[in-house]
Amino acid sequence: MVRISIAEVTEHLTMNTVIHAAVRRDLARFRRALQSFxxxxxxxxxxxxxxxxxxxxxxxHHHHGEETIFWPALRELGADESLVADLNGEHERMAEAMxxxxxxxxxxxxxxxxxxxxxxxxxxxxxxxxxxxxxxxEERDLEPMMLAQSHTPQIKQASKAIRKTQTLPSxxxxxxxxxxxxxxxxxxxxxxxxxxxxxxxxxxxxxRSYGRVAAAWQ
Numbered sequence: 175m176v177r178i179s180i181a182e183v184t185e186h187l188t189m190n191t192v193i194h195a196a197v198r199r200d201l202a203r204f205r206r207a208l209q210s211f212x213x214x215x216x217x218x219x220x221x222x223x224x225x226x227x228x229x230x231x232x233x234x235h236h237h238h239g240e241e242t243i244f245w246p247a248l249r250e251l252g253a254d255e256s257l258v259a260d261l262n263g264e265h266e267r268m269a270e271a272m273x274x275x276x277x278x279x280x281x282x283x284x285x286x287x288x289x290x291x292x293x294x295x296x297x298x299x300x301x302x303x304x305x306x307x308x309x310x311x312e313e314r315d316l317e318p319m320m321l322a323q324s325h326t327p328q329i330k331q332a333s334k335a336i337r338k339t340q341t342l343p344s345x346x347x348x349x350x351x352x353x354x355x356x357x358x359x360x361x362x363x364x365x366x367x368x369x370x371x372x373x374x375x376x377x378x379x380x381x382r383s384y385g386r387v388a389a390a391w392q
Contacts, residue, residue: 188317196232200229203390224387228387248323343381346375351381352364
């Protein structure tokens with residue numbers, strides 16, 4: 175399996191880039207899985223739809239947290255309003271693409287025929303295109319400010335607020351997801367940010383449910 179290295183995406187290593195790498199990885203997995211999909215297989219369609227629901231949930235919470243928690247903090251720190259407006263517009267296009275993908279994957283699970291497969295492939299391809307452009311924009315124009323301001327009370331408070339939105343099971347599933355087949359830089363960053371005993375308990379104990387999702391890629 176070909177890993178997408180964070181170093182190939184951005185030089186600014188933060189949890190945001192780790193999440194972006196996980197999303198890129200999953201979208202590449204979906205494209206490969208749909209290319210080799212055995213038409214008529216309800217079992218495989220159900221498996222992929224379950225994996226999609228997990229990615230859909232991760233994407234929603236990531237971008238909702240940016241819009242409601244991180245971006246207001248960055249505005250307070252002087253972020254260019256036009257940049258934030260542009261990124262919000264990209265989120266809207268991404269939400270639309272996610273809705274289409276949600277519908278297409280659900281339809282494939284209901285009737286895994288060639289027509290549903292073609293629509294699922296098209297939806298995932300569009301979503302990948304939209305997300306790739308958005309991530310590149312965010313990493314180029316917003317990530318440097320996020321990194322430079324990481325020591326400020328606003329960003330520290332935003333990070334704390336994000337953590338409060340997660341239950342132990344959701345935090346565990348999130349960590350198990352970002353670490354799944356992650357490149358060495360991503361693993362090193364997560365291990366640096368989270369004490370080893372805490373990471374083990376969250377990812378291995380509270381994140382056990384992610385195993386059912388990961389099975390789609392084994």
